[in-house]
Amino acid sequence: KAGVTQTPxxxxxxxxxxxxxxxxxxxxxxxxxxxxxTPGQGLQxxxxxxxxxxxxxxxxxxxFSGRQFSNSxxxxxxxxxxLGDSALYLCASSHRQGPNTEAFFGQGTRLTVV
Amino acid sequence: xxxxxxxxxxxxxxxxxxATMNCSYKTSINNLQWYRQNSGxxxxxxxxxxxxxxxxxxxxxxxxxxTSKKSSSLLITASRAADTAxxxxxxxxxxAAGNKLTFGGGTRVLVKx
Numbered sequence: 001k002a003g004v005t006q007t008p009x010x011x012x013x014x015x016x017x018x019x020x021x022x023x024x025x026x027x028x029x030x031x032x033x034x035x036x037x038t039p040g041q042g043l044q045x046x047x048x049x050x051x052x053x054x055x056x057x058x059x060x061x062x063x064f065s066g067r068q069f070s071n072s073x074x075x076x077x078x079x080x081x082x083l084g085d086s087a088l089y090l091c092a093s094s095h096r097q098g099p100n101t102e103a104f105f106g107q108g109t110r111l112t113v114v
Numbered sequence: 115x116x117x118x119x120x121x122x123x124x125x126x127x128x129x130x131x132x133a134t135m136n137c138s139y140k141t142s143i144n145n146l147q148w149y150r151q152n153s154g155x156x157x158x159x160x161x162x163x164x165x166x167x168x169x170x171x172x173x174x175x176x177x178x179x180x181t182s183k184k185s186s187s188l189l190i191t192a193s194r195a196a197d198t199a200x201x202x203x204x205x206x207x208x209x210a211a212g213n214k215l216t217f218g219g220g221t222r223v224l225v226k227x
Contacts, residue, residue, distance in 0.1 A: 004156070043217035055212040
């Protein structure tokens with residue numbers, strides 16, 4: 001069974017640009033979450049989708065958005081990039097809807113904003 | 115914002131020794147999970163302990179949970195060089211909808227051969 005796949009693995013963008021990151025969950029998983037990891041702030045929750053509906057949203061500005069498609073694949077978009085958006089962006093998928101379920105993480109997309 | 119803190123921030127031990135790390139959190143939780151991360155890569159789930167459980171084992175891992183103190187500990191016994199990684203605790207809040215994880219700051223573990 002293939003794991004969570006995130007593309008691209010590495011990305012360099014210029015301030016002011018926008019970027020779209022993609023996540024393909026494990027087959028059969030309908031819950032997809034996104035996290036941002038930086039040395040200063042650690043791992044922070046961005047948002048969670050289940051069956052194409054955003055179920056939870058973290059404390060990030062509106063420049064960060066996401067969506068989930070009918071095949072459970074998810075994308076997140078960051079517009080008007082800032083230097084502080086440089087981070088490792090991690091996607092996780094879960095099989096069940098409830099809280100008592102483990103999350104399976106992808107390898108992440110490392111975004112560098114210059 | 116992070117749920118809490120992990121202690122110590124870094125740990126260096128010899129192969130074969132035990133490694134213990136602690137996690138504190140702030141809110142009422144449904145469960146607490148531990149994850150491992152190797153050098154800036156994805157996280158790997160290690161163990162989940164529910165709020166009504168006090169101790170759980172998985173292989174060389176032992177996790178305890180004290181909800182009265184809002185704390186948890188992870189013990190890795192007979193450590194190996196391959197255990198070198200960062201370890202994170204993560205909580206799911208009580209009555210939360212979904213699978214939102216709130217992470218601690220992590221403990222960096224170095225196991226020297």
